[in-house]
Amino acid sequence: MNVVLSKKELERYKRQIIIPAISKNGQKKLKKSKIFIAGFGGLGSISSQYLVAAGIGSIKIIDKDVVDISNLNRQIIHWTDDLGKEKTVSGLYKLKKLNPHCNIEAITTELNETNAFDLIGDAHIIVDATDNIKTRKILNKISIARSIPFIYGGVDSFNGMVTTFIPPDTACFDCIFPKDVKKTETVGVIGPAPGVIASIQAMEAIKIILGIEGTLKGRLLYFSGMDMEFKELIIEKNPECPTCGKKI
Ligand SMILES: [Zn+2]
Structure with missing residues (x-):
């Protein structure tokens, strides 16, 4: 598919198009790409804004919840006036205002084994912005079945991890x-923790689309906001893994 960048788009993305690793060609790649974001909470609030602002062509976001006052310390796409609104409605409104060139869809639903394949559709990348293991396991299965990169992120108090x-x-x-x-109890989260992790997730998505090496492929990056340190762990395939390991 051939895409054209309008004069307005060239102006809008000027500061990233002048980066040699992006250029007009890379900007076209971003415009051609489709990203699925699972969740419009602390992580999804941030990754969605950076991806929309960068000129990703199509973004689909799902979330089942409405905006609660206790979300506002970290889910910064939702504001006080949005209390009680579906997160998809509140978030979609802001994203469309941010970049009208991006085709954005936001659906109020809970991802499950039945609807996941259809919802993810032909997305090129899955961004995890959920807060639970059950949904991540579903995203993981589809990532493997369709060979789609899956960018995981998780946060807890001042800390987070991403790969x-x-x-x-x-x-x-x-x-x-x-x-x-x-999930046994509600974890505490200070807003900048998902801010850091989701920014890295957005950067990963952009680099994968552009074909830039040096992603977190095979590395789990752990961020401690308390000690202000990044540490990394090399992660390897588990041959006994019931999901991606060799079946006997
Ligand atoms: Zn595995």
Whole structure:
């Protein structure tokens, strides 16, 4: 598919088009790409804005919740006037105002085994912005089945972690989180923690689309906001993994 960048788009993206690793050609790649974001909370608030602002052609976001007052400390796409609105409605409105060149769809629903394939459709990248293991395991399965990069992110208090799973080359989510962890209690989160992690997720998505090396493929990056440190862990495929390992 051939895409054309209008004069307005060339002006809008001028500061990134002048980066040699992007150029007009890369900007066209961004415009041709489709990204699926699961969740419009702390992580989705940030990654969606950077991806829309960067000129991703199509973005689909899902979330089942309405805006609650306790969301506002970190889910900064939602404002006080949005209390009680569906997050998809509140978030979609802002994203469309941010960049009218981007084709954005926001659907109020809960991802499950039945609807996940259809919802993710022909997306090129899955961005995890959920807050639960169950949904991540569904996203992981589809990432493997369709060979779609899956950018995982998670936060807790001042900290967070992020990595990119690229099937079939890397470990998958189930290789490193094999157990079904039941969500037992609400975790505390200070807003900049999802801000850091979701910004990295958006950067990963952009680099994958542009074909730039040096992503978090095979590395789990851990961010401690408390100690202000980044640490990384090399992650490897688990041959016994029930999801991506060799079936006996
Ligand atoms: Zn695996």
